Amino acid sequence: MSADAVSLPGLAWHENGQSSLSGSLLRLERAVDRIFLSWAGTWSAEEYRFPTFIAARDLARLDYFHSFPHLVTFPIVLDPDDENLRRFTTGEPLADDGSVRLAATSPIRDVLTPAACYHFYAHFCGQAFAAPQYLTTRNTCFRREAYYAPLRRQWGFSMREIVCIGSAAEVEAFLETTRERVADFFGRIGLPIAWAHATDPFFNPTRNPKYVAQRLEPVKTEMVFGDDLAIGSVNFHRSYMGEAFSMRRGDEEAYSGCVAFGLERWLYAITSHFGPEPGAWPDLGVSDP
Amino acid sequence: MNTEGSFKKELRDWIVVRNQKIAPEDFDDDTPLIQERIITSLQVLDLVLFLEELTGSAVDVEQLKPGAFRSVNVICASFGPGGQRGG
Numbered sequence: 001m002s003a004d005a006v007s008l009p010g011l012a013w014h015e016n017g018q019s020s021l022s023g024s025l026l027r028l029e030r031a032v033d034r035i036f037l038s039w040a041g042t043w044s045a046e047e048y049r050f051p052t053f054i055a056a057r058d059l060a061r062l063d064y065f066h067s068f069p070h071l072v073t074f075p076i077v078l079d080p081d082d083e084n085l086r087r088f089t090t091g092e093p094l095a096d097d098g099s100v101r102l103a104a105t106s107p108i109r110d111v112l113t114p115a116a117c118y119h120f121y122a123h124f125c126g127q128a129f130a131a132p133q134y135l136t137t138r139n140t141c142f143r144r145e146a147y148y149a150p151l152r153r154q155w156g157f158s159m160r161e162i163v164c165i166g167s168a169a170e171v172e173a174f175l176e177t178t179r180e181r182v183a184d185f186f187g188r189i190g191l192p193i194a195w196a197h198a199t200d201p202f203f204n205p206t207r208n209p210k211y212v213a214q215r216l217e218p219v220k221t222e223m224v225f226g227d228d229l230a231i232g233s234v235n236f237h238r239s240y241m242g243e244a245f246s247m248r249r250g251d252e253e254a255y256s257g258c259v260a261f262g263l264e265r266w267l268y269a270i271t272s273h274f275g276p277e278p279g280a281w282p283d284l285g286v287s288d289p
Numbered sequence: 290m291n292t293e294g295s296f297k298k299e300l301r302d303w304i305v306v307r308n309q310k311i312a313p314e315d316f317d318d319d320t321p322l323i324q325e326r327i328i329t330s331l332q333v334l335d336l337v338l339f340l341e342e343l344t345g346s347a348v349d350v351e352q353l354k355p356g357a358f359r360s361v362n363v364i365c366a367s368f369g370p371g372g373q374r375g376g
Contacts (some may be wrong), residue, residue, distance in 0.1 A: 132293075197355070208334070209330060209331045209334035210330055212353065213323065215355070216353055216355060216356070216357055217323045217324065217330075217355065217356075239326075244364075278298075
């Protein structure tokens with residue numbers, strides 16, 4: 001059974017690649033997030049709430065701007081110089097096509113969060129851990145795309161992540177156990193999901209060594225609904241974050257991994273497979289708050 | 290033309306020159322190169338270019354299979370004299 005996402009009760013679609021939720025669809029979104037939190041709870045994961053922006057300097061440690069320039073979204077402000085602001089206000093700030101006629105802008109030092117877990121590595125930069133860290137956070141993430149589709153591909157979307165920073169063995173055990181838990185859940189509610197190796201969406205991938213390395217040694221496994229919709233992923237960073245942010249676990253560089261869920265895509269998968277009526281949705285096994 | 294032995298030696302020499310923390314005796318021909326960080330993820334594209342230079346033919350990275358650079362022996366089996374190419 002499939003549903004046209006645009007006509008889903010409780011969904012208002014915005015042509016700028018974002019959606020508003022209300023009613024039963026918003027309640028489903030909250031229930032889905034409670035499932036994620038229950039999985040985080042099995043690791044006694046500490047929950048964090050991070051801001052919308054992340055420092056460009058932090059993303060540069062990940063070589064983000066070379067790897068994903070096509071995805072990045074910057075917050076931009078006008079140069080506060082009085083003359084510059086006067087110039088902006090005395091013209092017509094908005095063009096007929098809806099674009100803003102900017103005056104001079106201030107230097108950009110921040111990025112709208114592209115992945116929820118990046119904040120953890122910046123937050124724990126330089127730290128040495130005596131025990132594995134289990135963490136969870138949720139953020140609105142922003143990725144510029146060539147096109148947008150309701151719930152499936154959005155400029156702004158919600159991402160919940162469960163993260164482990166620890167030794168290689170600790171991170172691998174975390175990823176495997178969490179993956180089994182998620183797979184069991186899909187089986188229990190009857191949502192058809194295929195697990196598939198994937199690579200990150202690098203710019204100019206064949207000239208990017210990280211893309212080639214991901215092809216050779218897969219570190220990303222996606223939960224794929226339908227033909228090609230990844231509603232989540234299991235990611236083994238090896239020591240990449242540990243090195244980039246000088247994190248240590250015992251005497252070694254810290255390893256890390258994350259399990260990431262795209263909430264809007266979960267809504268798409270559930271309403272597409274079970275139908276738009278809440279009565280047809282499966283019991284997700286989480287109680288109302 | 291490279292013999293299998295000289296191909297392997299050139300490959301091992303390239304790895305040691307690239308990773309100055311590694312001595313030739315630190316890894317054998319079956320050591321997992323990327324997993325053990327003998328080759329870092331940032332060096333794999335350089336390794337592709339080196340293999341192209343060594344073999345005189347282009348490597349299509351979109352055709353590389355998981356594990357194609359797993360060890361010196363695996364690389365030699367795929368890209369060395371008589372290899373299958375592309376892993």
